[in-house]
Amino acid sequence: MRLDRLLANLGYGSRREVADFFPSGRLTRSDGRAVTSATERVPQAELRLDGEPLDPPAPLTLVLHKPVGVVCSHDGDEGALVYGLLPPRFGKRHPALSTVGRLDKETSGLLLLTDDGGLLHRLISPKKAVWKRYEATLARPLRGDEGALFASGTLMLDHDQKPCLPARLEVVGPRMARLSIVEGRYHQVRRMFAAAGNHVESLHRISVGGLTLGDLAPGQWRPATAADLAAVENRSPAGSP
Secondary structure, three states: OOHHHHHHHOOOOOHHHHOOHHHHOOEEEOOOOEOOOOOOOOOHHHEEEOOEEOOOOOOOEEEEEEOOOOEOOOOHHHOOEHHHHOOHHHHHOOOOOEEOOOOOOOEEEEEEEEOOHHHHHHHHOHHHOOOEEEEEEEOOOOOOOHHHHHHOOOOOOOOOOOOOOOOEEEEEEOOEEEEEEOOOOOOHHHHHHHHOOOOEEEEEEEEEOOEEOOOOOOOOEEEOOHHHHHHHOOOOOOOOO
16 A cells, blocks of 8 residues: 555545655654655554654554543534544544444443444444443442343333343442443433433443453543453453353
8 A cells, every 4th residue: 555545544634635744754664764755665563653653554443431521423512522532633544433332421431442344343233242331320229129120131111112131230339230231222221220210320331341441541542452352352241250
C-alpha cells in the first residue's frame, strides 16, 4: 500500500494533506532517516510521524473505561461523546471504529470499540454467549428471589416480545449485586431490576467475557492485545465461579 494511502486510512489526514508529510521531513524511519516519497517501501512498524510511532493498522480494537455522563453515539447533540475521549484522528480512520454495543449515559465501565466487523458480530450476538458483567447499586434491599427470577429464562420486560435469556446474579450486599447477561437489550440491566420491583441507582460494567478494565482509569483507553481479544471471547464472565 502506498504510504499516503496508509496514513490517510489511519486518520492522519486526507491523501492531499498527508502528501505534505514527505517533503517536510515529518515522516521518518525509526533510525531517523526521512521518508521522502509515498512510494517508498517501509514496514509500518518502522515509520515515525513527528518522531512518534504510527497508530496500529486495521483491524484495531480499543479497551476504554467509559465514565458516567458520556454517550456512545456519533451525534453531538446528545452531549459529550465517547469518541471525544480518543484522538481526533481516530474519527477519520478507515474502516471506522464503532462501539461494541452501548452503555447508556449514566452507566460506566468497560467498553470496546473496533473496526473488525466479525469481532463486533461475535460479541453482540446472544448466540455466541459472551457474558457481560455489571455491578449495580440499588435503591432498595434485594428481596432474595431475584437470582431465581433472572436465571429462569421467563422474565418478560415491558414492550419486549421474548423473555430474557437466563442471567446470573451474585449478591454483594443488601443493596448491591453483580448481574451477568449474554444479551444487550436497551437498558436491559436497569429494566430487569425494575421488573423485580427495584431501581438501579448506579451501574458499572465490570467485564466482557474474561476481560476486565484492569487499572484503566475513567476516560482512559488502550489498544487491545491478542490476550485481551482471547479473554473477551471467553464464554465465562471474569470473576465467575
